[in-house]
Structure formats: structure tokens, C-alpha cells
Amino acid sequence: MAKGADIELVAVTKRYGAVTAVDGIALRIPAGTYCCLLGPSGCGKTSTLRMIAGHETVTEGDILLGAENITDLPPARRGTAMMFQSYALFPHLSCTDNVAFSLKMRGVPKAERRARAAEMLARVEMTAYADRLPAQLSGGQQQRVALARALITDPSVLLLDEPLSALDPFLRVRMREELKALQTRLGISFVHVTHSQDEAMALADLVVVMNHGRIEQAAPPREVFNHPASAFVARFIGGHNVIALAGGLPIPAPPGGARHVAVRADRMMLARPGAAELPLSGTVRSVEYLGATVAVGLAVEGLEPLSAVLPEAAFFADPVHPGEAVSLGWKPEDMHAIA
Known part of the structure; x- marks a missing residue:
């Protein structure tokens, strides 16, 4: 052969x-x-x-x-x-x-x-x-x-x-x-x-x-x-948030009638409430220090659990803790439409 x-x-x-x-x-x-x-x-x-x-x-x-x-x-x-x-x-x-x-x-x-x-x-x-x-x-x-x-x-x-x-x-x-x-x-x-x-x-x-x-x-x-x-691929591969485009969420729907969007966890933006114009409000569920990065687990009403992965220096410049309220979002170009 x-x-x-x-x-x-x-x-x-x-x-x-x-x-x-x-x-x-x-x-x-x-x-x-x-x-x-x-x-x-x-x-x-x-x-x-x-x-x-x-x-x-x-x-x-x-x-x-x-x-x-x-x-x-x-x-x-x-x-x-x-x-x-x-x-x-x-x-x-x-x-x-x-x-x-x-x-x-x-x-x-x-x-x-x-x-x-x-x-x-x-x-x-x-x-x-x-x-x-x-x-x-x-x-x-x-x-x-x-x-x-x-x-x-x-x-x-x-x-x-x-x-x-x-x-x-x-x-x-x-x-x-x-x-x-x-x-x-x-x-x-x-x-x-x-x-x-x-x-x-x-x-x-x-x-x-x-x-x-x-x-x-x-x-x-x-x-x-x-x-x-x-x-399924987004969830299984990991490192993504899969967000269902349900009615009432202040999220712009992508073209093509997609039912979900995927956003990489390292592209999520996080801020104190009122500190930035981010569309979603949530609560910190968990904080995991991973060395070069910090993984922040987030709860948003109406969505499955989300996560944000932040560079170590960025996180510790203004650290958040479980139970605290935060605003979160992402840039439109970081949103990927999926079935």
C-alpha cells in the first residue's frame, strides 16, 4: 500500500x-x-x-x-x-x-x-x-x-x-x-x-x-x-459560553435565524455594575485561580451558567468575589452563531 x-x-x-x-x-x-x-x-x-x-x-x-x-x-x-x-x-x-x-x-x-x-x-x-x-x-x-x-x-x-x-x-x-x-x-x-x-x-x-x-x-x-x-461542539470543546437567544434578553440576534450564539470565555468582558455599558447583569458564582488566568463563574437569570477567563493581572487589578454583582458582555465580532 x-x-x-x-x-x-x-x-x-x-x-x-x-x-x-x-x-x-x-x-x-x-x-x-x-x-x-x-x-x-x-x-x-x-x-x-x-x-x-x-x-x-x-x-x-x-x-x-x-x-x-x-x-x-x-x-x-x-x-x-x-x-x-x-x-x-x-x-x-x-x-x-x-x-x-x-x-x-x-x-x-x-x-x-x-x-x-x-x-x-x-x-x-x-x-x-x-x-x-x-x-x-x-x-x-x-x-x-x-x-x-x-x-x-x-x-x-x-x-x-x-x-x-x-x-x-x-x-x-x-x-x-x-x-x-x-x-x-x-x-x-x-x-x-x-x-x-x-x-x-x-x-x-x-x-x-x-x-x-x-x-x-x-x-x-x-x-x-x-x-x-x-x-454540542461548543460545549464539548470547552472554553465557550453557549447562549440561547430567548426573548427578552438584551442581546443582538445574529443574522440567519440562529438559535444560539457561542462566545469564548476569554472574550467575555466583566465590570462592576454601572462601570461600563455592558448588556447583562449577573452574579459571581465562583473564582478559580489558574496561574496565568483566573476563571470566573457567572450566573445570569434566564441563561445557563456562564464563565469568563481573565488575565491574572487584569483580574487582580479589581478582583471580584462569589456573591458580588457584575455587568458582563462581549464585542459583536466575538459572537459566533450556531444552530
Whole structure:
């Protein structure tokens, strides 16, 4: 399979009995893309990944890799490789033998497969640990071995099922950087399932937000963050206030008949009552000091809870406290209309 292969899902559906896990999705992932499938538990992202891998059958629709329809091919013939959440390393095998295992199953001679395994371990900077067993490795080291094992088959696409979820926060950030650097160096597509918004934003060229088996939005991370396609995306991505345009609120309605607007929390303006001409009146619910910024939770009658994120210096120039009254609003250009 050629390295420069697009992945395309054409009206793909997955049903488990009466339950529809993936509902007729259409998606194209260009060759060499880092794609993150993002969404809450049960949204269909893992079922989608497993269908691409061939570990789940497709109920309806087609999966294409380049010009080839791989919908009904077994996993070993697809040109894809999958790295599982648990890493699934063989506990009784050394790192070298774990990495070489798939080549052994294909009948590759011992000297050749061990040489290729050594090359893969060097690529993920694990040469010094080649003779160790998985139990003698840290979580991050086990992940690198699992990556090397997946890459030894020279796939066109690497599929990753929540690969960072078992790591501590510090190591998660470090391994996130390593995954992106590795993908850039290899030049192949990575399709990565995660429920972490931060992880998707940091890694992805293409973020695919899923909900109830459907794709709510598929776009570059900056577009998803600044122009969420729906109220669900705005809420799930975080950092936004979703405001229903109910009657009686002193908020200018955007053109097009939108039912909601989204306003980034860091674009909210906050002032003492009467100190500025801001349209809404509210009460401070909470104050959270986050270092460089301060998050202020706000209650406004008739709206769901709102938040404002202020620079540390701006907040402490005139700090507010829970229970105090405030005025709030935003610039018209910071309001994004959504369905």
C-alpha cells in the first residue's frame, strides 16, 4: 500500500443488534494527516477506529484506503496497524521479541526480523531496553515498544485507541509531543481516538467531533475552537459560553435565524455594575485561580451558567468575589452563531 493514501469512509454504519453505534458517517482523511476522533463515551469513535482496523465488521457503507476498498479485508491485509489502549505486550517476551512478533507470524527469518525490530526500537529511542521484559519498563517505555511493534509492518495508517489515557499528566504531555514528532517524521496518517479536548487540539491536523454515532464537525482544531458547528461542539470543546437567544434578553440576534450564539470565555468582558455599558447583569458564582488566568463563574437569570477567563493581572487589578454583582458582555465580532 502506498504511503500517500487517503482514508475515506463512505456512509459507514455500525449496528450492534438494535443499537446503532455509528450512523452513516462520511469522512475523508487526507494522506499524512494526524486525525483525532473526539467525543464522549459511547459516541462511536472507538467503533469507527475498529472498523478502519478491520476488528469490527461494517454493517453498511465502505472504507477506502487510497484506491482500494478495504471494507471486507482482514486486518493484516489492510495496510493499517493498530496500537491498543492496553498496549497488549506479551509479558514473557523481550522488547525485541515483542516488536518482531508479527514478522515471526509471517514467516520472516529470525535474523531479518530481529534486525528490523532493532531498527524500530532505535526509531522510538528504546535500543537500551531491547532485552527487557514489559514488567521492567515504565508506562511511557511500554508505549514506545507498542508503537514500534505497530510500525514494524510498515503501515500506511497507524490507528491509536486512547494511547495516552493510562499515563500520568506529566508523561502524557511528553508522549503527546513524541507522538506528533513521530507522525511528522514518518509522514503517514495517524488516526487517534481520545476523549480529551486538550489532546486533540494539541495533536490533530483534523479534529472529528462525534456525538451519538454521527459527526458533528470535522475541521482543523483552530476552526473547531473558533467556529464550532453546533451547541454540542461548543460545549464539548470547552472554553465557550453557549447562549440561547430567548426573548427578552438584551442581546443582538445574529443574522440567519440562529438559535444560539457561542462566545469564548476569554472574550467575555466583566465590570462592576454601572462601570461600563455592558448588556447583562449577573452574579459571581465562583473564582478559580489558574496561574496565568483566573476563571470566573457567572450566573445570569434566564441563561445557563456562564464563565469568563481573565488575565491574572487584569483580574487582580479589581478582583471580584462569589456573591458580588457584575455587568458582563462581549464585542459583536466575538459572537459566533450556531444552530
